[in-house]
Amino acid sequence: MIKKKQLTQMLGFNLLRICALLVILILAAILYDIISKGIGVISWRFLTTIPTDGMTKGGILPAIIGTFLVTVITAILAIPLGMGCAIYLNEYAKDSIITRLIRMSIRNLSGVPSIVYGLFGVILFVQLMNIGACVLSAGLTLGLMTLPWTITASEEALKNVPDSYREGALALGATKWQTIKTNVLPYAVPGMLTGTILGLSRAAGETAPILFTGAAFYLPYLPRSLFDQFMALPYHLYIMSTQHHSITKVRPIAYGTALVLIALIFTMNLFAVILRYKLRKVKTE
Amino acid sequence: MAKNNNFKERFIHGLFLFNGLLVVAVLIGIFILLIVKSAPVFKEVPLKDFLLKARWNPTATFIEPSYGMGSMFVGTFMVSIGALIIAIPLGIGTAAYLSDIASPRVREITKPVIEILAGIPSVVIGFLGIVLVGPVISKIFGLPNGLNALNGSILLAVMALPTIISLAEDALKSVPLSFKEASLALGATHWQTIIKVKIPAAVSGIVAACMLGMGRAIGETMTVLMATGCSIAMPKGFLSSVQTITSTIAIELGEVPYNTTHYYALFAIGLVLFIMTFIINMISDIALHKYQKVTK
Amino acid sequence: MRKIICFIATVAVLSFSANVAMAKSDMVDIKGSDTLINVVQKLAEIYMKGHPGSTISVTGGGSGTGIAALVNGKCDIADASRGIKPKEVEDANTRGVDPKRVVIAIDGLSIITNAQNPITKLTVDDVGKLYRGDVKSWKELGGNDTPINLYGRQSNSGTYDFMKEVVMKGEYSPNMKSMNGNAQIVEAVKQDLGGVGYVGVGYVKDTTGINVLQVAANPSLGYFSPTNSMDVKSGKYPITRPLNQYLNGEPKGAARDFIIFELSSEGQEIIENEGFFAIPQEYQRYNNDLLGRSGEPEAKGTKYSVNGRDGN
Numbered sequence: 001m002i003k004k005k006q007l008t009q010m011l012g013f014n015l016l017r018i019c020a021l022l023v024i025l026i027l028a029a030i031l032y033d034i035i036s037k038g039i040g041v042i043s044w045r046f047l048t049t050i051p052t053d054g055m056t057k058g059g060i061l062p063a064i065i066g067t068f069l070v071t072v073i074t075a076i077l078a079i080p081l082g083m084g085c086a087i088y089l090n091e092y093a094k095d096s097i098i099t100r101l102i103r104m105s106i107r108n109l110s111g112v113p114s115i116v117y118g119l120f121g122v123i124l125f126v127q128l129m130n131i132g133a134c135v136l137s138a139g140l141t142l143g144l145m146t147l148p149w150t151i152t153a154s155e156e157a158l159k160n161v162p163d164s165y166r167e168g169a170l171a172l173g174a175t176k177w178q179t180i181k182t183n184v185l186p187y188a189v190p191g192m193l194t195g196t197i198l199g200l201s202r203a204a205g206e207t208a209p210i211l212f213t214g215a216a217f218y219l220p221y222l223p224r225s226l227f228d229q230f231m232a233l234p235y236h237l238y239i240m241s242t243q244h245h246s247i248t249k250v251r252p253i254a255y256g257t258a259l260v261l262i263a264l265i266f267t268m269n270l271f272a273v274i275l276r277y278k279l280r281k282v283k284t285e
Numbered sequence: 286m287a288k289n290n291n292f293k294e295r296f297i298h299g300l301f302l303f304n305g306l307l308v309v310a311v312l313i314g315i316f317i318l319l320i321v322k323s324a325p326v327f328k329e330v331p332l333k334d335f336l337l338k339a340r341w342n343p344t345a346t347f348i349e350p351s352y353g354m355g356s357m358f359v360g361t362f363m364v365s366i367g368a369l370i371i372a373i374p375l376g377i378g379t380a381a382y383l384s385d386i387a388s389p390r391v392r393e394i395t396k397p398v399i400e401i402l403a404g405i406p407s408v409v410i411g412f413l414g415i416v417l418v419g420p421v422i423s424k425i426f427g428l429p430n431g432l433n434a435l436n437g438s439i440l441l442a443v444m445a446l447p448t449i450i451s452l453a454e455d456a457l458k459s460v461p462l463s464f465k466e467a468s469l470a471l472g473a474t475h476w477q478t479i480i481k482v483k484i485p486a487a488v489s490g491i492v493a494a495c496m497l498g499m500g501r502a503i504g505e506t507m508t509v510l511m512a513t514g515c516s517i518a519m520p521k522g523f524l525s526s527v528q529t530i531t532s533t534i535a536i537e538l539g540e541v542p543y544n545t546t547h548y549y550a551l552f553a554i555g556l557v558l559f560i561m562t563f564i565i566n567m568i569s570d571i572a573l574h575k576y577q578k579v580t581k
Numbered sequence: 582m583r584k585i586i587c588f589i590a591t592v593a594v595l596s597f598s599a600n601v602a603m604a605k606s607d608m609v610d611i612k613g614s615d616t617l618i619n620v621v622q623k624l625a626e627i628y629m630k631g632h633p634g635s636t637i638s639v640t641g642g643g644s645g646t647g648i649a650a651l652v653n654g655k656c657d658i659a660d661a662s663r664g665i666k667p668k669e670v671e672d673a674n675t676r677g678v679d680p681k682r683v684v685i686a687i688d689g690l691s692i693i694t695n696a697q698n699p700i701t702k703l704t705v706d707d708v709g710k711l712y713r714g715d716v717k718s719w720k721e722l723g724g725n726d727t728p729i730n731l732y733g734r735q736s737n738s739g740t741y742d743f744m745k746e747v748v749m750k751g752e753y754s755p756n757m758k759s760m761n762g763n764a765q766i767v768e769a770v771k772q773d774l775g776g777v778g779y780v781g782v783g784y785v786k787d788t789t790g791i792n793v794l795q796v797a798a799n800p801s802l803g804y805f806s807p808t809n810s811m812d813v814k815s816g817k818y819p820i821t822r823p824l825n826q827y828l829n830g831e832p833k834g835a836a837r838d839f840i841i842f843e844l845s846s847e848g849q850e851i852i853e854n855e856g857f858f859a860i861p862q863e864y865q866r867y868n869n870d871l872l873g874r875s876g877e878p879e880a881k882g883t884k885y886s887v888n889g890r891d892g893n
Binding site for chain 3: 052053054055132133216217218219220221229239242243244245246247248
């Protein structure tokens with residue numbers, strides 16, 4: 001009787017171990033495939049020249065720049081609005097219907113499919129506001145999509161600031177805003193930025209929201225203003241692997257693009273993690 | 286001086302409140318704009334037909350164009366449920382492993398692994414569906430190419446796993462220690478404790494995790510666009526090509542002339558998608574709420 | 582932290598302003614047909630090398646996408662592998678857009694099968710049967726007992742429309758797999774013993790692993806191949822079509838210069854190198870009229886009669 005219990009436990013534990021191992025193996029397989037088949041294509045030339053010969057040769061510079069530019073616009077929208085909303089929720093809001101409504105909206109917005117954000121972007125930015133399909137529209141659309149992320153991360157950071165900091169300032173006669181400005185924000189902003197960078201790294205890899213709000217198949221020039229279309233890494237990977245007129249020939253370029261994309265995302269994540277680590281050190285000093 | 290300050294404080298408070306309300310406005314805005322842009326299609330196509338008729342053929346010229354979401358629903362549900370069949374056991378198993386069995390060192394390695402997996406963009410996963418999973422499927426089943434519902438399910442499972450694992454792990458970790466200690470005190474093994482005590486106690490949290498995973502799967506666009514073969518016919522099984530709601534929008538929105546019935550119809554299916562994920566999120570919210578109540 | 586943000590902002594602003602300096606009036610925005618994208622991109626690249634300072638951007642999306650963009654005022658030239666539809670002309674006119682057509686190349690739409698499929702020729706009717714889904718196995722057409730797997734394009738494609746209107750005269754079988762572009766169809770048919778697809782003739786040049794079927798309008802008049810330039814230009818190959826570019830009003834400025842290049846002997850040679858066919862005399866005359874040019878066009882081929890739907 002006892003032996004059976006032990007046996008079941010052993011089998012059960014190993015089953016769970018296998019589950020975890022499978023997950024790790026999946027990631028390993030993904031990274032191995034992309035790195036091994038993409039690394040051969042990466043070169044300084046690949047990263048700094050434009051595609052030529054019907055995009056069968058050359059590099060992916062416009063896609064890298066395009067992704068960079070659209071991510072900057074995303075940040076400009078998502079950071080202030082995200083921080084502001086988090087400040088309201090954590091510092092000002094009392095438990096009322098409005099507060100619960102705001103929180104419910106945030107949770108729901110984070111579950112809205114990326115293509116629906118794309119549709120919204122088309123209606124609002126491309127058509128109603130008549131900005132057209134460009135860096136600005138795509139950036140604003142991605143910004144809205146990143147909002148729930150930045151709000152949640154910012155709120156976490158604000159929560160981590162001990163209440164004693166606030167009480168101390170208030171006790172000295174500071175107003176609420178002064179308290180926030182001098183005693184809360186300086187300690188929370190680094191944490192807010194960490195979470196935001198993670199959110200931005202997600203935005204950089206998104207394709208569906210930019211499909212119809214500004215991403216282009218091939219442009220022989222870099223975007224000259226916010227109102228130009230742009231090439232982008234995720235969209236470039238998509239067209240290189242599906243719509244290009246010789247997809248087997250450009251398969252290596254597709255792998256290279258995929259590698260650059262995940263390298264970019266990984267670097268942003270690493271940056272955020274290092275930032276988080278450095279902050280913990282500062283706090284404990 | 287004090288009056289000035291007071292006004293400034295109230296103004297800043299109002300500014301932040303406005304910022305908070307903006308978020309609500311965005312959610313409501315998405316809903317309203319989708320309704321406004323899709324309403325015209327329902328003048329031509331009755332709602333029941335739109336949702337239930339199987340055939341989506343808006344560009345038909347020899348017969349009446351038909352706007353039916355039927356086969357799209359089937360395609361979406363097939364890949365989503367297929368994904369959950371793979372991801373739920375795998376995810377809960379991994380979560381249980383992380384919360385109860387893994388040593389802290391293993392946990393230090395596995396958690397970043399899951400975070401990295403979560404950060405891989407959908408287009409890269411879709412790309413791997415074309416170049417990695419597809420050829421394997423076509424070899425195993427002897428098909429000309431591996432772009433079908435099975436491929437989509439596998440890829441969506443990979444995408445839903447991180448969500449399910451982290452939420453389920455949170456749920457399991459939050460089961461009060463007293464539950465575990467009581468069970469062990471009564472003579473149960475660790476394994477029996479996990480299976481019979483912890484998991485049932487965390488069930489609402491786990492359900493919430495699965496629902497969110499399902500929401501992710503249903504709303505995913507690029508992965509299914511690249512890997513499921515995009516055939517609008519009613520699929521015959523997991524080895525058939527399918528077309529999901531999301532792929533239809535992605536494929537057709539670029540070409541459709543503005544303000545035609547086809548155009549409005551695409552926004553209408555976007556609206557349906559929005560409502561579906563909204564409902565799933567609400568259910569998951571309720572489950573999470575219940576679970577938080579239980580563990581308090 | 583602030584420094585990093587300032588740095589990023591400065592880089593962004595600089596990279597924009599550096600480009601704003603370039604004149605915008607020289608830019609030509611071309612969108613549309615996937616059949617044409619390869620050859621028009623090539624033409625654009627060579628044109629830009631020879632005319633520094635000019636910028637031509639070429640995007641795909643399908644003929645429908647291109648024409649929609651033209652109608653919505655979002656591009657200068659719409660590449661189309663089919664004719665513009667009356668409804669699209671109507672839409673255009675209500676928005677103050679006046680679509681004018683230039684023909685830049687001739688295509689013999691090619692029906693391809695897997696290299697191991699013994700069937701080498703079909704009638705137009707047979708092809709129609711295939712794509713309407715009237716036949717399920719190659720046996721019914723005199724081949725092996727393998728199920729037929731249909732590969733085609735999506736509804737935004739001019740080729741999709743052209744097949745439907747001219748060859749099938751009916752709706753597509755719902756079992757057809759809709760691929761994103763010509764290249765994907767070729768890849769799919771290469772790997773599928775029972776596969777059949779339709780692609781622009783530029784995509785079958787130098788391609789292994791597929792058969793390019795010979796097609797007959799009427800079996801008694803003979804079967805012809807789309808790779809035979811004479812047969813295509815004379816109209817003997819029954820599924821030929823003009824490859825068009827649509828503009829808003831008569832071509833002017835940078836767009837006109839580019840089109841003149843496309844129609845020049847250098848441009849037409851590039852088109853032939855990519856696997857398509859140069860335009861015959863009637864179309865040259867028609868183009869010259871549109872461009873407001875006089876003079877006899879260079880004799881490039883024999884008299885040509887169009888068998889496909891023209892669109893205008």
